[in-house]
Amino acid sequence: KEAIGWNKPQANEVATAEADLHVARAIAAPPFEPPTTAAPAAEAAAPPLIDAKPPTFAERVEPLLARLRQLGVVAYDLELFGDSGKFYRFHCEMPIGVDAHVTQQFEAVAADPQESVAQVVSQVSQWQSNRQRAGL
Numbered sequence: 001k002e003a004i005g006w007n008k009p010q011a012n013e014v015a016t017a018e019a020d021l022h023v024a025r026a027i028a029a030p031p032f033e034p035p036t037t038a039a040p041a042a043e044a045a046a047p048p049l050i051d052a053k054p055p056t057f058a059e060r061v062e063p064l065l066a067r068l069r070q071l072g073v074v075a076y077d078l079e080l081f082g083d084s085g086k087f088y089r090f091h092c093e094m095p096i097g098v099d100a101h102v103t104q105q106f107e108a109v110a111a112d113p114q115e116s117v118a119q120v121v122s123q124v125s126q127w128q129s130n131r132q133r134a135g136l
Contacts, residue, residue, distance in 0.1 A: 057113065064117045068092060071124050074100060078117065081109050090116040094124060 108119035
């Protein structure tokens with residue numbers, strides 16, 4: 001190993017390595033700044049971080065279901081739809097007139113369950129608006 005100089009750095013390699021180490025230290029080490037005791041005004045006014053969980057499906061869809069109940073829907077259901085089970089079918093029944101047994105059916109199928117509920121809410125709202133304009 002000694003005869004062929006294996007694992008022995010040459011003089012110019014040592015100088016280059018030392019220069020590289022000096023440059024690396026200069027880049028890596030930021031200049032020293034003493035710590036401050038007062039936080040900047042922007043940081044002091046910022047609210048603390050809260051570990052907020054995203055709303056559940058039930059929490060996201062409840063306003064839509066509340067709207068349906070407000071419109072007078074008596075029954076509704078959300079189910080998987082299709083052979084692959086990749087779609088959701090939301091359907092509901094709206095009583096027509098005084099007899100609660102006579103109903104208008106509404107449904108929507110979508111890949112997103114919340115979207116299927118939203119589509120039915122839109123359909124029911126439109127249907128009621130049309131009935132009110134017609135004087136029914």
